[in-house]
Amino acid sequence: MPADRPTRQALYRLGQLVERRSPLPPELPPAAGQARRRVLAELETYLNGFATQAQAQGMRVWWAEDYQQADRLVIERIRETGCTEVLRNHSPLFDEIALDRAAAGNGIKLIPIHPGDHYLQLTGASPLHPIWPSAHLGLRHLATAMAKAWKVPPSFDPDLLAGTARLRLRPLLLAVKVAVVGVHFAVAADGSLVCLDNDGHNAHLMALAEHLICLIGIEQVVADMADLELLIRAFSLAAWGQDQAHYVGVIAGPRMADGPRCVDVILLDNGRRRALAAGLSVALACIGCGACHAACPVYRQVGAMAYGRHARSGPIGAVLNPVMWPTRRTQDQPYLSSGCRACAAVCPVGIDLPDLLARQRRDLAARASWAERLGFWLWQRLLPYPRLFIPALRLARRLLWRA
Amino acid sequence: MRIALFATCTAQAFRPGLTAAGRKLAHDLGLTLVTPPQTCCGLPAWDAGRLEPARMAARQFVRVFAGYDLVLTPSPACRRMVCEHMPVLLATEPEAAAGMAVAARLVTWPAFLVEHVGVERFEPRFRGRIGYFPACTGTDEAAVQALLARITGAELPTVFRQDCCGYGLNLVWRYPELSRAMAEPVLMTLRLSGAALVLTDEVGCLVHLLAQQRRRPGPVLRHLVEFLADPDCCRLLPQR
Numbered sequence: 001m002p003a004d005r006p007t008r009q010a011l012y013r014l015g016q017l018v019e020r021r022s023p024l025p026p027e028l029p030p031a032a033g034q035a036r037r038r039v040l041a042e043l044e045t046y047l048n049g050f051a052t053q054a055q056a057q058g059m060r061v062w063w064a065e066d067y068q069q070a071d072r073l074v075i076e077r078i079r080e081t082g083c084t085e086v087l088r089n090h091s092p093l094f095d096e097i098a099l100d101r102a103a104a105g106n107g108i109k110l111i112p113i114h115p116g117d118h119y120l121q122l123t124g125a126s127p128l129h130p131i132w133p134s135a136h137l138g139l140r141h142l143a144t145a146m147a148k149a150w151k152v153p154p155s156f157d158p159d160l161l162a163g164t165a166r167l168r169l170r171p172l173l174l175a176v177k178v179a180v181v182g183v184h185f186a187v188a189a190d191g192s193l194v195c196l197d198n199d200g201h202n203a204h205l206m207a208l209a210e211h212l213i214c215l216i217g218i219e220q221v222v223a224d225m226a227d228l229e230l231l232i233r234a235f236s237l238a239a240w241g242q243d244q245a246h247y248v249g250v251i252a253g254p255r256m257a258d259g260p261r262c263v264d265v266i267l268l269d270n271g272r273r274r275a276l277a278a279g280l281s282v283a284l285a286c287i288g289c290g291a292c293h294a295a296c297p298v299y300r301q302v303g304a305m306a307y308g309r310h311a312r313s314g315p316i317g318a319v320l321n322p323v324m325w326p327t328r329r330t331q332d333q334p335y336l337s338s339g340c341r342a343c344a345a346v347c348p349v350g351i352d353l354p355d356l357l358a359r360q361r362r363d364l365a366a367r368a369s370w371a372e373r374l375g376f377w378l379w380q381r382l383l384p385y386p387r388l389f390i391p392a393l394r395l396a397r398r399l400l401w402r403a
Numbered sequence: 404m405r406i407a408l409f410a411t412c413t414a415q416a417f418r419p420g421l422t423a424a425g426r427k428l429a430h431d432l433g434l435t436l437v438t439p440p441q442t443c444c445g446l447p448a449w450d451a452g453r454l455e456p457a458r459m460a461a462r463q464f465v466r467v468f469a470g471y472d473l474v475l476t477p478s479p480a481c482r483r484m485v486c487e488h489m490p491v492l493l494a495t496e497p498e499a500a501a502g503m504a505v506a507a508r509l510v511t512w513p514a515f516l517v518e519h520v521g522v523e524r525f526e527p528r529f530r531g532r533i534g535y536f537p538a539c540t541g542t543d544e545a546a547v548q549a550l551l552a553r554i555t556g557a558e559l560p561t562v563f564r565q566d567c568c569g570y571g572l573n574l575v576w577r578y579p580e581l582s583r584a585m586a587e588p589v590l591m592t593l594r595l596s597g598a599a600l601v602l603t604d605e606v607g608c609l610v611h612l613l614a615q616q617r618r619r620p621g622p623v624l625r626h627l628v629e630f631l632a633d634p635d636c637c638r639l640l641p642q643r
Contacts, residue, residue: 002584012588019564297567301584335577338585339450339480340539340567361452368451376448380456383463386415389442393416400576 002301003136007128010136011300014129018294018346021241029350032234035227036285036349039188043276046188046221047267053191057253059263067270070215071102074180077213077264078108083178089195089202090114091182092130092288093215096270096311099180110180113173114201115165122149126305130290130313131239136303173201179209183216183251184288185231186265189224192252193265196235196245203249212251212260217268217311219284231287238289238348270311271324278323283356285349286316292343292353298336307333315343319356322364331367334360404519406436407471409485409509411478412443414606421477421606424632425512429475431632431639432520436475441467445492446484450572454492461489465498465505473519474509477606477628480540480571485509512628513546513604522549527630527637532558534598534622536589536612538605539567547604550627563592563601570611586615594621602627 002008039046051061064070074097078086086103088094088110100121103110112118116134120127122145127133139156147154152164181202185194193214195202206212222228236242254263275284293299293314307313308329310321318333334357343353368376375396382389406429410422422438429436445460464485468474476482486506493502516522533554535547544562551560569575569585590612593601601622603609609626616624631637 001578001580008584297569297585298581300588301581335572336581338539338567338569338571338574338582340571342539342567358449358452361450362454363452365452365454372451376451376453376456379443379448380459383442383456383460386440386442390412390415393412396576397417401579 001306003303003305006138007136007303008301010128011303014132014135014294015297015300018241018291024237024346024348028234028237029348032230032287032348033285033350035223035230036287037281039221039223039227040219040276040281040284043218043221043281046223047218050186050188050191050221051267053188054186054193054253054265055191057191057263059191059253059265062264062266064266064268064270067097067268070097070266070268070270071099073266074099074213074215075102075106075108077211078103078178078180079106081178081211083211085109085111086178086180087111087113087172087176087205087209088117088180089182089205090117090133090197091215092127092311093182093217093268094180095127095309097215097268098309111172113169113176113179113205114199115169118165118169119145122146128303128305129293130288130304132290173204173208176205176209178211178213179205180213180215181205183214183265184220184235185228186216186221186267187224187228188221190252192250194228194232195249195251196232196247197249198240198242198246200247203247206249206251207259209260211262212264214251214263214265215268216265217270217272219272220287234348235287235289238287238291238346271320272311275320275323280320280323280356283316283319283351285351286312286320287349288312289348290314291346291348292316295342295346296337297340297342298338302336306336315353315357316351319353319360322360331364334364404435404472405470406434406473406475407468408436408438409444409468409474409476409481410438410441411476411481411606413610414477415442417610418606418626421609421626421629424626424629425475425477428628428632428639432524433642434520437471439467444481444484445489446481447573449484449488449492457488458492458496461492461502462496462498464489465493465502468505468509469501472508473515474505475515476509476511477604477626478540479511479538479542479605480607482509482511483540511541511543511604513550514543516631517543517546517549522553524640524642525550525553525631525637526640527554529554529557529600529636531599532597533560534593534596534601535560535562535627536568536593536601536603536605536608537562537565538603538608539565540571540605542604547627550631561596561598563596566592568608568611568615570607575611582611583615586612590616590619590621593624596622598622600625600630602630604628 304313321330445457448456569582574582
């Protein structure tokens with residue numbers, strides 16, 4: 001169940017990185033949480049408001065009920081342009097809808113322009129973390145994959161490898177016609193879409209592409225620019241330990257002078273409305289910073305790969321996935337916890353993750369195995385009798401605890 | 404003052420010496436410590452989301468420990484179960500008020516020793532480096548620091564940064580490989596610190612880390628109470 005040693009080492013370093021940061025300002029999580037909850041309480045109103053404004057700006061708005069529909073919508077938009085080589089940015093949304101697979105199956109070359117994502121594609125590895133997707137790729141593994149894919153002499157010099165990557169990726173960026181962009185926030189008040197990053201790849205894509213196909217989960221709507229300012233700060237502090245993102249890219253529709261000529265925005269449901277209906281709007285306040293992942297001692301042993309291709313992984317994923325995408329595997333996730341509560345301390349929107357995880361475990365108790373049910377039946381019967389209970393516990397350890 | 408010992412099922416089953424050490428320590432300090440017949444606070448059932456067994460354990464807990472002035476436990480995790488989750492379980496039960504009363508009188512050993520006994524009664528001695536592993540479930544670090552400050556002869560008594568050993572939430576039987584893997588970085592920290600002795604006030608962490616350490620090199624692991632109850636490690640001064 002734990003990931004291999006190099007992955008665990010990378011996860012441990014991520015954990016250290018996050019641990020060394022100053023704690024969040026105490027007034028931030030309640031304020032940011034309230035801003036998110038206010039919108040989620042009337043999500044449909046804000047979504048319709050966003051759609052109206054976006055359309056008024058000249059964007060085309062599409063609704064995807066599930067990930068298959070999202071794939072179809074993206075592929076159709078790409079087909080309309082006639083392009084077969086398309087760039088994309090880094091976003092966990094692409095993993096959620098498995099767009100790489102759908103594009104390949106439809107004869108479209110989907111190239112991630114974010115170096116980390118590009119390396120994942122080269123090596124076939126799964127993302128490690130929503131913010132640092134490729135931190136677990138070892139230098140040798142990566143260098144070998146690059147040499148094979150790009151037909152260049154193999155080298156283990158990081159500077160040389162970075163230079164090679166730049167030489168390969170920069171021309172693609174400069175020549176981009178169509179880009180698929182997973183965005184962070186949609187502003188309901190004026191219909192704009194916002195991307196955050198520290199290296200500028202989103203801003204470049206937004207400025208250079210002629211046709212932008214934007215993808216966003218329906219829960220990432222914010223009310224207005226004031227909310228946005230607060231949430232950008234919350235996200236930057238929790239994801240990167242910075243007060244601000246280095247680049248804040250805002251798309252406000254197609255322009256005549258510069259920027260894209262055509263903007264499509266696809267609003268993705270894929271189980272989010274199911275989560276709202278199940279009373280998990282508090283959990284949908286999540287802005288995808290990944291801080292709870294890096295703080296979680298369980299996640300540090302297994303990585304994002306253990307949670308499957310879903311909207312979220314880590315502690316927040318363990319809360320949302322069993323409801324958004326109920327399967328046997330996702331319904332095991334709320335038990336992947338030690339109860340240490342490290343996640344609650346780092347969440348920038350104040351989600352009480354331990355409490356929600358306990359709630360999920362209560363809701364899922366009915367589907368326990370017969371062995372577990374028998375175990376607890378015995379536990380309950382022996383509870384009043386110390387002379388039976390304690391030896392039974394010792395026996396149980398010998399039989400069950402392979403740890 | 405009538406004090407009851409909430410020994411915990413973990414200690415009773417896997418570290419009976421800890422219960423004996425607690426009783427001895429109390430006796431040497433001149434306190435009346437009672438260990439009523441008891442089993443479990445219900446935390447495993449609560450963690451598994453099974454409210455009925457957990458509620459039954461809660462009602463039993465209140466029956467066993469009502470009527471004492473203070474209840475003492477070697478596990479912050481069990482204390483959290485009683486103080487945070489038991490009131491929720493008993494909210495609509497007749498034992499609700501009694502449950503709140505017991506919870507209000509439940510303390511872990513560091514807090515008890517500092518507030519009710521007084522650190523000046525302890526003269527711990529240890530030659531070598533001592534470390535302290537705080538439980539993720541709520542070690543009273545201020546009390547621990549006050550106790551560590553009393554140790555003479557020890558090199559750099561250090562409270563390690565909080566980490567999780569992987570014992571909690573039934574991981575030991577649900578995901579044993581994961582539970583084992585989570586103990587590794589903790590044991591590495593303890594080993595690399597160079598400490599000869601590492602203390603903790605959480606019996607769950609102690610039992611789990613001991614099991615994972617097995618035959619590997621590393622510090623001696625003991626509960627704070629076992630350390631203080633051992634006359635080779637700690638002289639107890641009479642009450643003034």
